[in-house]
Amino acid sequence: MDWLFFSEIGLAGIGTGGLYAVSGLAFVLIYKATRVVNMAIGEMMMMGAYIFIGFSVGLALPVWASIPLAVIVSGIMGGVIERAIIRPMLGENAISVFMVTIGLGSVLVGLVEIIWGADPRRLIEFVPSDPIFIGEAYLSPKVGYSFAVAAVIVGLFLVIFRTWRGGVALRATAGDQAAAYSMGINVPKVFSLVWIIAAMIAAVAGILVGSIGGVSPNMGVYGLSVLVVVIIGGLDSLLGALIAGIFVGLIETYAGAFLGGEYKMLATFSLLVFVLIVRPYGLFGTHEIERL
């Protein structure tokens, strides 16, 4: 087998995996802090990409302004979603909240179709197009730069998570809600914050994914792959999401290259089944996760 080809596929896989990792991060953050299984994660990514289109095409703003604006608007939407439909569900059983997020996904799809139509669209080209070589191996610039952005986001997030006092509030709330209240931590505010941050991360992921393959209202199915990633990593493990993201990206890309595109999904789902058999709570998850 050609070693160079093998490593090129590997690089592409890691690139894809980086995007899974960021998307997984957005999911895990919400699950960890609020115990909500957010089925709308793919749709939130899609929404972010479309809002970017709104700014860059609709309002014809430059890309450097459109990206942060899209991320901010998505964050605001995340806050509104939490306040308006998630918080009233506080204390309801997990299945009901799960169903509500599925509904949320449909609402977001509907919104996008009303505003931007149902046809697939391409994002404005903003990623530099010169080819990247790592050693001798070629890497598609889109995948390469997306991975770099993904890595920076994850790194930034982890640093903030460990050093900022809000990170402590967040982890405390995730660990023991009642105890967090008893420390004087404003738990509802932490929930809002988590949804805002997760929506912002999802928007970045959506823009990156969209920049590679374009966007369409059914881009939300990407959320299914994200779900596989976080289940493999363990729903409540940030590190798990990162590692599983890369792992799934690699497996998928290798399966696609050596077995053919139609085997991609088969490979990922086989991996999922295997992991669930060996470690039902995911590779890095904690044991007491509620089964839906």
Add this chain to the structure above:
Amino acid sequence: MTSASPILDIRNIEVVYNNTIQVLRGLSLSVPRGAVVALLGSNGAGKSTTLKAISRLLELEKGELKSGDILFDGKSVRQDSPHGLVRRGLFHVMEGRRVFEDLTVEENLTAATYADNLSKAKQRFELVYEYFPRLHERRDGLAGYLSGGEQQMLAIGRALIANPEIILLDEPSLGLSPLFTEEIFGIIARINNEQGTSMLLVEQNAAMAFAVADYGYIMETGKIVLDGPTELLTKDADVQEFYLGMGGHGDEEHKSFRDIKHYKRRKRWLS
């Protein structure tokens, strides 16, 4: 507020869980400013429920304060959110310690800085480490790896960071060796003495509780059945039999609490 009014005043409260299970039935008690008050009772009497009603953590468990009122610092707690009440100066150290296991010791203390102004709270880290040198040694370790006694120290340490007017302590001796229990109670007495913090102390270990408390309440199935200054309660025959576990003779039981009594006496002297 005049200093004569109690810091905590519970008036005839009824608490119901899930709209069906009534746990408190007209319970009243009060904690004078600067005092340590003990609340005793057998398993399931409703002691923890009483504390949760005060700190409003009851809501998180579908419990409801059906009637009566709870005044903290002269104002009803009904308008407060649980976290708002902490900021107003009422800190609940919950049963079973409830440290954040995947946070370090120092991060656990940091979590409690939300109870107060950040810079003031930061200054009290030194104070906590002075009371509990062991926590200082282990400050960068995960709280989940602390021993039970050290976790209880951390739970009380977090309360100190918050600098509250009153601490509600739910069974601080739970699962601790006699030696550790004594150490913890010594520190509870010191905190009350040196920081002037009032305390409502729930305990199974009546002898320990009486050693630090000025006044005691005994509850059964949701209401107070007996109360009085701890010297009188200690002499009460029923209390001796059911709570102090000494069928009439048992003075040696008290000798080991001499150190703690010492703090209590000193406080009397000072006041």
